[in-house]
Amino acid sequence: MITLLLLIFVGIHRAVAVTHSLKYFYTSSSGIHNFPEYLSVGYVDDVQISHCDSITKTSVAKQEWMKKVTDEYPEYWEEETETCLEKQQAFKENIKITKDRFNQTKGFHVFQRMYGCEWNDETGKVKGLEQFGYNGEDFLAFDLTTESWIAVKHQAFVTKQKWDHSKHIAEYEKSYLTTECVKWLQMYLRYQEKSLMKTVLPSVSLLQKSSSSAVSCHATGFYPDRAELLWRRDGEEIHEGVEKGQILPNNDGTFQMSVDLQPPSGEDMQRYECVFQLSGVKEDVITILEKAKIRTNEGSSSQMLIIIGVLAAVIAVILSVSAFILYKKKNAKRPPSPVDNKEIQEQMLQPENPSA
Structure with a gap:
């Protein structure tokens, strides 16, 4: 469902623009033995920066330079752990409701979410990303151009109707994906640049x-x-x-x-x-x-x-990218999930008759 963009740069001895990205992948699963029921990972430029799951129940940095975030935000990782535990319960409900919409009770299933942004450091062009998936297939996605939701499966149409009818949701999505997300991406890139030499030969x-x-x-x-x-x-x-x-x-x-x-x-x-x-x-x-x-x-x-x-x-x-997403804004101390306030969350979690 989600394809990593891995860039090859040509004409390297002249100035080259780079598209940077910040993406979060969250997954909730059921019926899969020896695999966490909930898993969240974050990536900057396709390099993993964070990890949390329902087994460890702790959000940790996957790069040394990410530990420096606490220099500016001392409670960053504690809040990330709290969010991980909260979203574990929310996603457990999400996968249950989605299974009901597909009339599925047995077998193994995976509910997925990816969100984030891409930013070109030369042109300033920004692209927002927000997708849901179920069992490896597209389920629901946000279209920034039209500021509306696309129900790829008819089982997602109930959620699409709810979220399209709320102007607040579209405004929140656009603001986060095109502004807030980019600010955090730029901050992470500064940490990364400080931790590595300007250039390292191979x-x-x-x-x-x-x-x-x-x-x-x-x-x-x-x-x-x-x-x-x-x-x-x-x-x-x-x-x-x-x-x-x-x-x-x-x-x-x-x-x-x-x-x-x-x-x-x-x-x-x-x-x-x-x-x-x-x-x-x-x-x-x-x-x-x-x-x-x-x-x-x-x-x-x-x-x-x-x-x-x-x-x-x-x-x-590949394995990490087959994980999935969510994040939460708390006291403006870390990047919020675009759809994360209680009102919107309840709209996703509230059981509904798919034909309603």
Whole structure:
């Protein structure tokens, strides 16, 4: 339902605008063994910043720099924990009501919510996001353009009617998604920037599964994500036989990416070089294609360890993004959920005949 936007930046030695994002994902589940009934996670630029679930019952920072929030808001994490416990009960009711609307009593089910914003640091353009899902499919979404709700499933039409008829809800949604959310995103970005060096160069490796498979140039540990990775032959960038991967976040706030090259046949391998370029750094990181530098499954287990690390990072993102959302405004000390006051919450939770 929700797709992460992972950006690849080109022409890196000139100023590049970046779209930053703040998103919260909440989920309530039933009938799933060994999985929390309630889970909430937050992300800044696809890097997880917070976590809370019905088992730990505590909201915690997932990045060291997020702990600095308490410098300005001492009660931040205590309030986040309180919100987590409150929303655990609210979402338990939400999934029950949704199951009733679908006339479902048995099996495992998941009720989802995602909200947040995207902000372009050059143009100032803002995009608000607010979606609900049920069992992996779209259920209900807010359209900022029309300031109305879209019922993707007919079982969501009751809620759509209620929320569309309340001008207060639309105004609250728009205000939060386009203004309040962006303010908190910008604050988190300041914390993040202070915690990391202005620029961090990567570790670059050449990887190959077998002698006949593509050679992968893998760069990891760089910051920021305004980077480019490419192959050159005789000093000229090549595109034929080259497959670029996406920029992916590491758990420590840095990034990784790969670019594959079909192995050259009948010519000197050293004519090829992998080039990493980072915004703000004049010197490129150049790795010449030499057989001795290539790590393979056959000659070393280190390649497999790196590949496992990459897969683990990707899986972590996918699993976390299949979680879902909600947040609450309290005394203006942290980002509120767009639909969070008691009046609106009761409209969602109040059992209704779907045909009403």
